[in-house]
Amino acid sequence: MRKRPELNCETCPGRMKSIFCGLKGDELNQLNSNKNVNVYKKGQNLFLEGNPAYGLFCLHSGKVKVTKSDSQGRETIVKLVQKGGVIGHRSLFSKSPYAASATVIEDGMICFVSKETVNSIIQQSPSLALEIIDRLSQEMGASEEKLASMARKNVRERFAEMLLILKENFGKSLEGNETLLNIKLTREEMGQIVGAAPENIIRLVTEFKSLGLIRVEKKDIVLVDVPGIEEEASLGV
Amino acid sequence: MRKRPELNCETCPGRMKSIFCGLKGDELNQLNSNKNVNVYKKGQNLFLEGNPAYGLFCLHSGKVKVTKSDSQGRETIVKLVQKGGVIGHRSLFSKSPYAASATVIEDGMICFVSKETVNSIIQQSPSLALEIIDRLSQEMGASEEKLASMARKNVRERFAEMLLILKENFGKSLEGNETLLNIKLTREEMGQIVGAAPENIIRLVTEFKSLGLIRVEKKDIVLVDVPGIEEEASLGV
DNA sequence: AGCCTGTCCTGATATAAATCAGAGAATTCC
């Protein structure tokens, strides 16, 4: 039998970037002693669309995609989450069932915190409430931004924009102004992010390569000419 | 000179549906005495994209569209707000400049509440913070829902979906299971909601009419066959 | 009244993107 993994919120590498960054003392202890750690493998689900929300998930490590699928089975990736990220808070706070599914795309340790624990900590820590409002507002802004892009940009522009957003969240600087996108996605998944068929994404990858905008190493994408990509995304002037 | 309009939050028809629904006593008085009422005419702006956020706007009456426009001048309507709705809270809470513009599309009285007043009330009323979290979470859910629709549905489905969302928010039941959409939008504005060219919307309106799904009376759209529209939107099974 | 201006509508054409079909790589699995 596998040993139960041990993690301490106090030393969690992601916590300072999460909604729990402001916690200390008692509240932090309460979080720490009530969380539940689990090891997840690629392909496993944290929850499925329609499930009731009993709590939220905090990523200590690994990566997770959050997807919605419609009646025809068409899937869309709504967001990607990595260490320090929290999943399921939206449904928890709006007291509604999960409106999307969460699937692990890279192995990692993920903590579960029950609704009761979260509520109890919020009661004691008004600063947490404000922190949550702040985060939700930012997420809301990002979501509206994406919505607008979807509405008026074409696939090519959206693809370029996706590269830049992935850079913000998963970018790792290399030498020579290059940036490695530290997340492995299939062409199909990229298509589910920008709303396009995988064949289309493949052609765009090929084209961006030949334009010298990106490089592909094995499964990884490296951004070579960021200003050029920004131009493709029709940002700035 | 026009007489300054007077409004009382306590009797405001929209308040009970707004984020301020839980306020009473002192907090409500504070809101009431610190708000600023203004009459707005169609076409006026509450604020523009990029402006710093000094407070939030509450609609006593009238309707407002919130739009984003990109570097090429392409506009997108991010949301529509009516009485009881609040605008600008997102930017306020995330301490960032407005990411969109707000324009009046139907005359009304709109109150402005300064950042200081909002923060002061939140301090005294933890329930307001929780209410805000709840609302933001719901808005977030709606936004992700729209995002997913944009990503995988075609214009026809999105148009049908828009009709249903307008029904939720602006629908007025008529006799015989018909629903009047109590909001006047040009075909171009509808296009900016679903992400399509106005010509396309015109054709869809014509087609939906001839399919007996909707009726058009002057500038108003009346939903005749809601289940049929739901089918067009590819909802349910 | 008549003239604008803005909105609505129609048809023709161009183009972006989806879809279909199949062949080679690369992984995963046993």
Place this chain on the structure above:
DNA sequence: GGAATTCTCTGATTTATATCAGGACAGGCT
């Protein structure tokens, strides 16, 4: 280590949607 599966890529074709161009109608204004 080979089989099976999943992923990547390419080309041909179809379809949805944008774009272009022009006309009809309505409401506001002088």
